[in-house]
Amino acid sequence: MFAMTSMGVNVINSINDARGPYVFKISGQLCHRIGSLIPNDEARPEYCKLYIFDTDNEVRNRIAVATTSNSDFQPNEAIVASLITMLDTHNSVVQVFRTARDRLSMQPNNQSGEPDDRYAVKLFSTPTQHGNIYSDPVTSEVVGLVVNDLGTTEEGRDLIVQDHSCQLQRVKETHCKFMAMQYPLLFPYGEDGFHENIKYRRCSRSNKIKRKVVTMAEYYSYKLHDRDDDFNTPLRSKRLTQAYEVDAYCCVEDDRLRYYRKKSF
Template sequence: MLPPLQDYPENLRLLFDANNAEGANFRHNIRNYNSAFAFASFGANIRPPPGRGPYCFRLQGQTYHYASNLHVNDPEERRYGQLYIIETNKAIHNRVNAPENANCLVSVFQKINEALINNPYAAAYHNMRDIEQEQERAAIENVSPRQVTMHFIPGPDRRTYNNPSGNEIAAIFVGDDGAPPVHRDIIVYPIGQQRERIAYISCHLDPMVYPLLFPNVESGWHIQMAHVAQRQTRVRTKVTMQEFYSYRLAIRDGFSALHRAGKLLQQYIVDAYVKVERCRLNFIQNNQAQLRVALYSGLMDHLGRQNEHQEAGVPVILPSTFTGSPRNMQQAYQDAMAIVCKFGKPDIFLTYRPDLVARVYNMHLKELMIDIKDRHIFGVPVAHIYVIEFQKCGLPHCHLLVML
């Protein structure tokens, strides 16, 4: 169990509930507003499905999250954390005049800015700028200036009920010997250095990329996140990334900005799914010996012949437990053929595709299977096979075979 999210700022909550032009514009362009106030970028190959169906956030490939440097060569191109070290009016001007924000309202930008003005990440960028200015003044006094970098502190959230301060999430490092602190998560450079890519396991990732969902800077998942005593076992004591996001996405009583975020909620879910899959793939890649992939009958010989004319590399074998992997698909196919060989051809071919969201559809599908298996609406079944597919617009449907 995670600590509950803190009370959502009232002026932001009004934008979710308002039935006026500001509220409608905020909800329709919520991804643009979130990106304008984010401290880190969200990069992906976004490929919306064709057609005129409901909005569906779809991407291909990996996602990338970067923390920007403190400065940029062209002041008009300031983005992300760079906007938090300049005057408020100038920052709003930059956000409004960005081409991607052409449909956004100045008044909405002002209200969001008021809600996020005390954000500790903004305070951290301010602290870095203040120390940088001290070094600039020292240079005027003929004192050799030293490089200033900001290092975000990794690890668990050190607070429970209070907002963290800028000093609690980041440390400013001043030095010209290039020796950073031992414990660091993200580095922000003044200018000229390559942007720092944020690791998908960083606890800073969610509050930096989604400031409108987590304005109180609730920590994201991290590898040291422990289960509560009631959930711990001898083998498992830590919360997995999938468990963390499942808990965050669970529907509870009361106001939830996450579930009211519309298009931004879809982006958050897809981003979380990609991170969970990346975490699983990383585990498989680093534990090939424990998974005993070398013992798969005939597989390594086949790969050896297949790779004779390919570039050198280290093959990674996905086990059948990884959904969608070749071995998983082959295993499912062989199981289906074995069932047909034993019980004969199917008597019923049923396609079930209600126009519902996936969560409600899953509940209806479970009820349908109870009708077939327990209530015997078609007769007494001896076996069944089904597969769930997703249409181009993201809606699920089921193909079901029943043997009576």
Template structure:
């Protein structure tokens, strides 16, 4: 026989909250607010947060040192792109959309130099966002002004060709791109990019020395000239270096040869390093970063 008995448990036994020792340890993050990034450097107009001002400066007249070092570093403001390129960038029609979707390929088709890199394809398989992984050094290289026999001209070689022939070669190398867009961009770069004239004139200079096939043209920063704008030789100032010339070659010189041969490595310290490859972002006389900026 079983005797029924009743018993009562305290309400805390059924509590939904676990004991304190079993509760997760949570630390509420402190609120950190930098405020608005609306303080301008009085030298270069760079925007800063108030916490970036120099300790010795006041709130009423803040001073900043990390942008231009109190005006000691002067970087010219980028110009607007040429009007035809600007319209293409803003165009929402089929041509503008196609250009923006393939802007990288258009840029490579019009660049003066090639990208020297060994790409690692092991991580680029499958779906998802594209991954660009390299092995070793990434560099820019320049070839001769005359292509190797049997090869289609490309890069800077196309700037010494008649425009219609250059366009045909560019379309042949990039048959998925629009001809009218390539024609427009080729005209824009040829008319505005400072190195288009320099490379064409370098070819003319080398043509004047048919008896010296090993002659070269060197592009270097002119001493004593503003290092940001117009610091490279103009087309009329390109000089030819003949074999046996005792003129010392500098490590950062860009050497142009008439005859085909090995690709020349361009120093990433040369002001032309960036605009020779990124021709569409640098369509004017802008130079890239260099130690003497």
């Protein structure tokens, strides 16, 4: 309901028809994709577009996306509205999408009916990169709003989400907002996830290890480990926890395959 990206797989719900605990099962290749900021003509807004388009009816739009005509489940509108308020207040990625919404709604149109300026949300691949962009002061260093000079939709590993586009872009598993955009309720502040510049800290038993960065498998092993002094939200979110674990496992498998392909050539 609150995800900004699609998973690109089919979720097999028939496995949960019988009695027993809930199981999250997918088929196909998992691939997070993100579209444009504004939906095409007569298309129903979904994912990141829900943070931009027709926000006066946002609660009903989100419920319509999350439910089907033959579903008995009906989300509580008050709870959905409170979660929207929470994300608007605390989530750095959501705040940039809201900034784009405000800019798009305020700009005048030219004689041809098109807006004078073009906007795009730019998502830096690592938390230490900067660019010549407008950045909201309450956001982190990895997101910003680009005005007019959009260039390509992808600069290296950075991701640019344009206001109008007919194509879906793949979000790389190594992007630091990869999980935060798919599971905003698990990362309510838009926290950074895995990226390729996480430094490896050696302990007394690992002096022989020469690499300088943490692997993806090590990162998710750390994130999925329960600790007494740390409230781990991804481990205490029931069905969302299963989806996050399956997602992380698929990312690690893809990362290993890329490693072997790279070493084989």
